[in-house]
Amino acid sequence: MLFSTRLCLVYLLLVELVGCGPPVNRYVLIEDSLRANNPKRADAIVEGAEKDYGSKSVVLYGMDRGMTLQLAGDYKKSNAVLEQAEDEVDRLYTRRIRTETAAFLTNDNLLPYEGDPYEQVLINVLKAINYVMLGAWEDALVEARRIDHKLNVLWDRTPDKNAYRDDGFARYLTGILYESTGDLNNAFIAYRRAYEAFEASPSWLHLSAPTQLRADLLRAADAMHLSQEFMEYQRLFPDATWESSEKTQRLAQVVVISYNGRAPRKEDQFLDVPISLDALQLVLLNRGFSQSNRQNNRVADSVLYGLNGRVVRVALPRLVLQQTQVKNDPVTLTSNTGIQVNARTEVVQSVTALAEKTLSERLPGITVKALARATVKFSLAEGAARGAQQAAGKDAGPWVGLAVGLLAHGLAVGSEEADKRSWETLPDEIHLARLWVTPGQYHAYLRGPGQSNEAMGTEMGRELTLDAGRTVFLFQRVMP
Amino acid sequence: MMGLAGITVWPLGRLTLLFLVVMWGSGCGQDTKVTRVDSGVVTDLSGRWNDTDSRMVAEAMVKDALEYPWLNQFSSSNKRQPVVVVGTIVNESSEHISVQTFVTDLERELTNSQKVTFVAGKGERDEVRTERKEQAIFAREDTQRAPGKEIGADYMMKGTISSILDEVDGAKAVFYQVDLQMIDLESNAKVWFGQKKIKKVVEKKRAIF
Numbered sequence: 079m080l081f082s083t084r085l086c087l088v089y090l091l092l093v094e095l096v097g098c099g100p101p102v103n104r105y106v107l108i109e110d111s112l113r114a115n116n117p118k119r120a121d122a123i124v125e126g127a128e129k130d131y132g133s134k135s136v137v138l139y140g141m142d143r144g145m146t147l148q149l150a151g152d153y154k155k156s157n158a159v160l161e162q163a164e165d166e167v168d169r170l171y172t173r174r175i176r177t178e179t180a181a182f183l184t185n186d187n188l189l190p191y192e193g194d195p196y197e198q199v200l201i202n203v204l205k206a207i208n209y210v211m212l213g214a215w216e217d218a219l220v221e222a223r224r225i226d227h228k229l230n231v232l233w234d235r236t237p238d239k240n241a242y243r244d245d246g247f248a249r250y251l252t253g254i255l256y257e258s259t260g261d262l263n264n265a266f267i268a269y270r271r272a273y274e275a276f277e278a279s280p281s282w283l284h285l286s287a288p289t290q291l292r293a294d295l296l297r298a299a300d301a302m303h304l305s306q307e308f309m310e311y312q313r314l315f316p317d318a319t320w321e322s323s324e325k326t327q328r329l330a331q332v333v334v335i336s337y338n339g340r341a342p343r344k345e346d347q348f349l350d351v352p353i354s355l356d357a358l359q360l361v362l363l364n365r366g367f368s369q370s371n372r373q374n375n376r377v378a379d380s381v382l383y384g385l386n387g388r389v390v391r392v393a394l395p396r397l398v399l400q401q402t403q404v405k406n407d408p409v410t411l412t413s414n415t416g417i418q419v420n421a422r423t424e425v426v427q428s429v430t431a432l433a434e435k436t437l438s439e440r441l442p443g444i445t446v447k448a449l450a451r452a453t454v455k456f457s458l459a460e461g462a463a464r465g466a467q468q469a470a471g472k473d474a475g476p477w478v479g480l481a482v483g484l485l486a487h488g489l490a491v492g493s494e495e496a497d498k499r500s501w502e503t504l505p506d507e508i509h510l511a512r513l514w515v516t517p518g519q520y521h522a523y524l525r526g527p528g529q530s531n532e533a534m535g536t537e538m539g540r541e542l543t544l545d546a547g548r549t550v551f552l553f554q555r556v557m558p
Numbered sequence: 559m560m561g562l563a564g565i566t567v568w569p570l571g572r573l574t575l576l577f578l579v580v581m582w583g584s585g586c587g588q589d590t591k592v593t594r595v596d597s598g599v600v601t602d603l604s605g606r607w608n609d610t611d612s613r614m615v616a617e618a619m620v621k622d623a624l625e626y627p628w629l630n631q632f633s634s635s636n637k638r639q640p641v642v643v644v645g646t647i648v649n650e651s652s653e654h655i656s657v658q659t660f661v662t663d664l665e666r667e668l669t670n671s672q673k674v675t676f677v678a679g680k681g682e683r684d685e686v687r688t689e690r691k692e693q694a695i696f697a698r699e700d701t702q703r704a705p706g707k708e709i710g711a712d713y714m715m716k717g718t719i720s721s722i723l724d725e726v727d728g729a730k731a732v733f734y735q736v737d738l739q740m741i742d743l744e745s746n747a748k749v750w751f752g753q754k755k756i757k758k759v760v761e762k763k764r765a766i767f
Contacts, residue, residue, distance in 0.1 A: 161654075171728055173765045216649055223652040227723045234726060 104130070105502045108146065109340060113557045117149035123312060124503070137163045137170070138191045138499055144204055145503040149337075149555055152402040153208040160205050167192050167201075182451055183458075183484065185393070186444070186497035196231055196432040197501045199225060199248050206255060207335065210551045212262060215259050221266075222252035239278070242435060246276035247508060248428035250291055254512070258549035262323065270307075277319065283431045288424040290512050293320035329514040330544030333430035334409050334423060334524065339402025339506030341429045344437075344498035347396040350379075350389050351452070357388035376492055384488025387459070390452045394445060395496040397437055400431055402506045404556055409511050410523040411542075417516065423509035430506050444496075459486035505555070517546045525555050605732060605760030607655045607719075615736050616663030619752045623715070623740055624673050628749035632712065641675045642668055642740070643707050645716035651734065652721050664715065664738075677711050713749065714741050728762040 094311045111120035124143045133423040140163025147156035191358035193201075206221035225248045236243035253268030260528040273295055286446035292315040299308040301323035311318075321329075352358040365384055383389040411419040463486055467479025520542045542550055566629070595601065600610045623629075632640040644664050649655050668676045678686060693702045717738035724731045733755065740750035 171762050171764070175765055175767045178765075217654055220649065220652060221653050227652055227725070231725050 080263055094361050105343065108142075108503060112149070112555055117146060117151075117555070120503075121146035121150045121152070124381070133190075133416070134188060135191045135499060137193055138501065139163075140166065141193065141197060141201060142500045142503045143418055144201070145501075148204055148208055148211075148553075153211045157205050157208045157212075160201050160208075163193075164190065164198075164201050164205075166190075167198055182447070183454065184493050185451075185495045186447075187495060187499070189497070191497075191499045193501065194433070194436045196242055196429070196436065198243065199228055199245050199502075200501070200504065201430075202228065203248050203251060206251060207551060207553065210255070210549075211242075218255050219259060219261075222255045225238050225249070225252055226268075240280045240282075241439060242432060243366065244271070244275040244278070245427075246272045246285065246287070246509075249275055250288070250426060250510075253294065253298075254549075256292070261506075262298055262301050263447060266295075266302050266304070269295045269298055280297050282430055282435050285425060285431075288426055288510065289318070290424065290510070292318040294512075296320045297323050297326065298303045326514050328546050330517045330546060331513065331549040332409075332411060332513045332520075332522065332544070333549060333551045334407070334421075334509075334511040334512075334513070334543070335551065336407045336423050336509040336525070336556055337505035337553065338407070338556045340400040340429075341502055341504035341506060342397045342399045342433050343502055344395045344495045344496070344500055345398055346498065347394045348379075348494075349392040349394065350383070351392065352389050354388040354439075357383075357386050360386050361389060376495075380488040380492035381484075383491045384484040386462075387483050389487075389491065390456050391491040391494045392445075392448045392452050393439065393494045393496040394441065395447060397434060399434075401430055402508060402556070404525070407511075407525045407530045407554075407556060408523075409507055409513065411513060411515055411520045412499065412523070413516070414519040414521075417515055421511045421513050423511040426510045427508035428506070429504045429508070433500065448494075449495075452490075455490035455493070456487075459483065459490045462486040515544060517544050517548075519543055522552060524552060525556055602758070605730065607651070607721075607734060609659070611734065611756055612656075612660045615645060615754045615756070616660060619736065619738050619754050620664060620667035620671060622752045623738070623750050624671050626750045628740065629718050634649050639673065639675045640712045641677055642713045642715060643677050643711035644668070644679050645714040645741075647716065647738075648718045650718050650720040652723055655719055660719070668715075671754070675709065677709055683708075683764050699757050711743055714743055715739070716741065728764055730760040730762075732758045732760065734758075 104123055107123050108120045111117065111123065121143065125145050128139055128143075131142075135508065144156045144160035145472060147153075147159065170190050192198075202221045202225045206218045206225070209215070209218035209221060222288075225245075229244055229248065233243050249268050249272035253265045253272055256262070256268055257265035269291060273287050273291055276285060276291070279285055292311070295311050296308065296315065296318055297320050299311055328423045350364075352359045352361045360382065364379065379391070383391065406425070407423040409421045409423065414498070463479050463483030466482035467475045470478035522540045522542055524540070540552065542552075544550060597609075601608065602610070629640065644661055647657050647661055647664075650658050665676060665679075668674055687705075690703050690705055694705075715738055717736065719734065719736050721735070722733040724733075734757075736754045736756075738752045739748050741748055
């Protein structure tokens with residue numbers, strides 16, 4: 079009776095420490111809001127969850143909030159939180175040994191989230207778009223220069239040619255910003271580096287240089303009177319159709335950016351390593367029963383493996399892809415004089431491919447660390463059980479040892495959790511289209527956010543006043 | 559000490575102590591401390607462009623501009639001080655610099671020099687003109703300020719703030735260059751060209767306890 083009461087107490091303690099189950103996934107609610115074309119509600123969900131993000135995920139909160147605020151049209155606030163996130167990333171360069179040690183003894187969620195390199199570049203991309211939407215082109219160019227610097231530093235510190243070390247889309251966007259503000263020299267350099275980045279991008283990225291970029295390169299090379307480069311690009315792109323810079327300066331420009339689909343999310347992949355025959359049977363039996371929903375069984379697993387005391391758990395992150403079904407987006411501009419201009423967006427960035435590559439590169443290191451952590455936790459649990467048994471004396475020793483062993487081994491198993499944090503409000507893909515039109519009043523038709531029962535989404539219209547030499551950015555979130 | 563399954567078990571006391579120390583250490587917060595300092599004190603915290611840079615560059619460049627012969631030549635030939643307006647200072651750096659703060663610093667230095675007459679820039683002029691228009695409608699006639707009596711500027715001061723960044727392994731060198739020009743508004747002649755450079759090195763530790 080006494081033993082069962084103690085076990086119940088230990089069980090309750092484990093439940094408290096491990097957690098009662100997965101929290102409500104805020105990203106599901108955010109996605110529902112975006113599908114319902116209600117970005118303000120999506121932003122309110124992120125804002126309301128600020129405390130849940132915690133002090134270790136300040137950067138993640140800033141990134142998620144920056145995206146939802148941008149979609150909600152609050153560009154100024156979006157930039158403020160993205161700026162904070164960027165400052166925090168900068169500050170996190172210096173690692174705290176005590177935090178690293180604490181994370182080593184529990185799990186990597188105790189480490190401050192600083193974002194993957196591609197996410198850090200996307201912070202500046204979003205800020206640049208926000209500044210354009212605010213009409214602050216000078217500030218947008220500051221972001222363009224920051225992107226260039228960030229990518230140069232990344233290039234220098236990444237010798238592996240197959241890794242993410244340059245960003246064709248980010249460089250292409252900077253080129254568009256430079257050209258839109260009349261800086262053709264920097265625009266040409268950015269286009270050229272974007273083209274080189276797209277061409278050098280390894281097979282894992284599944285991207286090639288957009289057709290529009292080829293036309294941009296020819297136009298910029300021609301305008302800069304770079305005859306050798308112009309001839310080289312003519313040879314490379316014999317089918318490219320382009321307008322001269324002289325002509326485009328008399329036209330208005332519309333840049334359409336489409337955020338399509340959802341970035342992949344991460345989930346736990348538990349590896350339960352038995353170190354005795356009994357434990358092997360237990361693991362096989364437990365897996366047979368609970369394979370269907372591993373996330374909800376962490377408490378039960380902790381108690382079971384805690385009682386057995388011979389199972390070591392390792393948790394690794396695994397990506398769950400949520401890819402878009404939309405290959406490209408139609409864009410139609412209709413002037414009040416009846417002229418219609420049609421275009422389709424092209425894929426310029428694959429966030430899913432970047433996330434897959436980044437995780438695959440980090441996984442060996444994460445695995446080694448997780449195995450080492452599991453070994454240390456097991457040793458600590460064994461030591462705690464033996465120490466408690468000895469300290470409790472002959473009579474109570476076995477019971478105390480059992481209870482402490484169950485608790486310690488249960489905690490070792492229960493506290494094991496992979497770092498599943500990532501910028502989930504990002505899209506799966508980013509699409510882009512660039513249109514040059516005669517100045518005038520236009521109505522722009524874009525694909526809107528997809529409804530749950532409409533795979534292709536709904537059309538959205540916007541009124542535009544386009545002056546000669548003026549550039550207007552339009553962006554949209556397409557959820558399917 | 560050897561534990562079961564051949565895994566080494568450390569003494570409990572030491573491990574528990576280590577664990578507690580780590581947990582305690584990781585939970586420590588930082589108190590906020592505020593100290594009032596004189597606005598002239600140099601405060602280089604992040605290495606970015608700050609109020610000290612803005613003030614020092616404005617002081618040095620206006621002093622430099624007013625020491626050049628164009629000022630005396632204008633004063634002696636026109637028997638009056640030249641009228642100067644500050645035009646656009648373009649931020650071509652990698653930071654979101656508050657250009658307005660720098661422009662204000664320049665305007666203050668120009669005004670306080672007592673060697674030039676300084677007139678309001680474009681943004682301020684628009685506000686003043688709107689006020690005059692409203693006076694013409696709403697103010698008593700004898701208190702209205704008449705239009706067409708503004709002082710036209712002889713020279714415009716304009717320029718750029720640019721930066722070059724170099725960074726590797728937590729060490730960053732930031733090089734700022736401020737270029738200012740004084741342009742004769744009648745002839746477009748550049749009567750003065752000033753340049754001020756600032757170089758900062760920022761080093762970050764990779765790990766601390």
